[in-house]
Amino acid sequence: MKYIITEAAKADLAEAAEFYNSRRAGLGAEFALEVGLGLSKVLERPTSWPEIAPGFRKYGLDRFPYALSIAS
Numbered sequence: 001m002k003y004i005i006t007e008a009a010k011a012d013l014a015e016a017a018e019f020y021n022s023r024r025a026g027l028g029a030e031f032a033l034e035v036g037l038g039l040s041k042v043l044e045r046p047t048s049w050p051e052i053a054p055g056f057r058k059y060g061l062d063r064f065p066y067a068l069s070i071a072s
Contacts, residue, residue: 001043016066034061038068046072 005013013035017028042049042059049057049070057070 001046003039003043016064020064031064031066034063035066035068042068042070046070 013032017031019028020031021028038059038061047057049059051072052058052069055072057072059068059070061067
């Protein structure tokens with residue numbers, strides 16, 4: 001399966017990582033790791049996550065209040 005991360009999503013992720021680093025050193029890296037693990041799970045089983053709209057699914061991160069939206 002191929003995936004695309006939009007420029008807007010990249011900017012959101014970078015901003016979130018900076019925010020978490022401002023709260024605690026290294027927390028931004030933990031956030032980035034959590035996003036990467038989530039992306040791996042989605043790529044392994046893209047249709048396993050709840051459908052939020054026709055053709056779109058959502059994977060919620062475990063430790064952070066963020067979700068990955070997946071076009072299926």
